[in-house]
Each structure stands twice: as structure tokens, then as C-alpha cells.
Amino acid sequence: MEIDLRARFGQRRVSFAAVRLPLAFYRRPALTVARELIGKILVHQSGDELRAGRIVETEAYVGEHDLACHASKGRTRRTEVLFGPPGRAYVYFIYGMYHCFNVVAEPEGVAAAVLVRGLEPLIGIPSGLSTDGPGKLCRALGITLAQNREDLRGTTLFIEDAPAVPSSRVRRGPRVGVDYAGRWAERKYRFWIRDNPFVSARRLSR
DNA sequence: CTATTGATGGTC
DNA sequence: ACCATCAATAGG
Numbered sequence: 236m237e238i239d240l241r242a243r244f245g246q247r248r249v250s251f252a253a254v255r256l257p258l259a260f261y262r263r264p265a266l267t268v269a270r271e272l273i274g275k276i277l278v279h280q281s282g283d284e285l286r287a288g289r290i291v292e293t294e295a296y297v298g299e300h301d302l303a304c305h306a307s308k309g310r311t312r313r314t315e316v317l318f319g320p321p322g323r324a325y326v327y328f329i330y331g332m333y334h335c336f337n338v339v340a341e342p343e344g345v346a347a348a349v350l351v352r353g354l355e356p357l358i359g360i361p362s363g364l365s366t367d368g369p370g371k372l373c374r375a376l377g378i379t380l381a382q383n384r385e386d387l388r389g390t391t392l393f394i395e396d397a398p399a400v401p402s403s404r405v406r407r408g409p410r411v412g413v414d415y416a417g418r419w420a421e422r423k424y425r426f427w428i429r430d431n432p433f434v435s436a437r438r439l440s441r
Numbered sequence: 442c443t444a445t446t447g448a449t450g451g452t453c
Numbered sequence: 454a455c456c457a458t459c460a461a462t463a464g465g
Contacts (some may be wrong), residue, residue, distance in 0.1 A: 331449025
């Protein structure tokens with residue numbers, strides 16, 4: 236089923252072609268994908284529920300050598316999807332309560348991904364559910380382990396192209412919650428839209 | 442405002 | 454035992 240996002244964004248006077256991001260978008264360095272995902276539209280359609288938001292915050296996890304990346308633990312049942320083809324969902328369950336949604340990046344064989352940490356609500360987000368944080372946005376969009384490994388060019392969980400966000404509006408800083416990764420925690424692998432209220436960890440987001 | 446703590450369960 | 458989180462709580 237095709238979904239015409241143009242009609243819905245028309246209400247916000249935003250017009251662009253509703254087109255899924257192609258494989259080539261994802262098959263690039265994770266840092267590039269993380270930066271370029273800012274402003275794109277994450278959509279989850281399950282049954283007759285359509286929920287979508289604009290990506291306002293991401294983090295790159297660049298490979299097995301990156302001690303903050305789950306793939307640094309090697310190839311396991313959980314991390315296997317990271318070694319696979321790009322453009323798939325990597326969803327994991329954390330702290331017994333939350334899910335986190337990632338986009339697999341880089342060519343097959345390179346275990347890298349981009350964590351989506353903040354969404355600006357656009358369509359169908361139930362009132363009272365916030366989207367400023369990786370766990371919260373998964374709850375708001377109904378993303379669970381059921382979506383793990385899903386192809387993001389499909390029809391249930393997918394990402395639509397949208398106008399690029401200019402560099403003047405994008406900020407960079409260290410990733411959140413990865414102090415265990417030593418020097419890798421210091422690297423500025425996190426991207427967010429400046430002053431956007433749907434960015435997580437506001438204290439660290441100036 | 443910062444710092445700390447508890448909830449809660451998959452993974453290895 | 455650890456954890457790519459979050460809300461509640463305590464303290465300055």
C-alpha cells in the first residue's frame with residue numbers, strides 16, 4: 236500500500252516527494268547516514284494505525300572497532316543484523332522496559348548503525364506520549380522487537396525522504412550513555428537539530 | 442538546577 | 454553482571 240504523505244504534510248505547508256530512502260542512502264559511512272537522517276520522516280504503519288515523525292536526533296555507531304557499538308561484542312544472535320545489508324531496522328530491548336530503534340548502515344559485512352534518539356511528532360502520535368528519547372519514541376510509534384531486521388524500504392516500518400536540514404541548524408556532540416566506551420565516548424558522533432524541543436538530554440544539547 | 446536510585450528483563 | 458533509558462526523588 237502506498238501512503239501519500241504529501242497530503243498530510245500539506246497541512247503544514249511542507250511539500251516534497253514522498254519517496255522512501257534508497258539502499259544507496261544507507262550503504263554509506265554511519266556518520267554520513269546519521270547526519271543525513273536528520274530531517275527525514277520515520278513512519279510506522281501497523282494495521283490501520285499510521286504514526287510518523289521527523290527525525291531530529293541521531294547517533295552513529297561506526298563498527299566493531301567502536302567500543303560503544305554493540306557489534307564490538309562480536310557476531311551474536313543479537314548483533315547479527317548489524318553485519319547484514321544496510322537499510323534494515325536494528326531494534327533492541329534495554330533495561331527490561333524500553334526498545335531502541337536503529338538503522339543499519341554501511342555495506343554488508345561492516346557492522347554499523349544509526350540510533351534514532353528524537354522525533355518531532357507529525358502523524359498519529361497518541362497524546363501524552365512523548366518522542367524525545369530513544370525509548371520513548373519507540374513506545375510512541377509502537378516499535379518493538381517484532382520490527383527487528385525489517386527492511387526500511389518496505390510498507391510497515393520505513394523512512395521517507397524530506398528536505399535536507401542545513402548545517403547551520405545541526406549541532407554535534409558526544410553520544411549519550413556510553414561512558415563505558417572510554418575514548419570512544421568522547422567522539423562527536425551525535426547529531427541534533429539546534430533548539431528543537433524533541434531532542435533528548437536537553438542539558439547536553441545546546 | 443544536579444545527582445542518585447529503582448524498575449525490569451534480554452543477553453552472553 | 455551488565456545495560457545506547459526513564460521517571461521519581463532528594464538535595465543544594
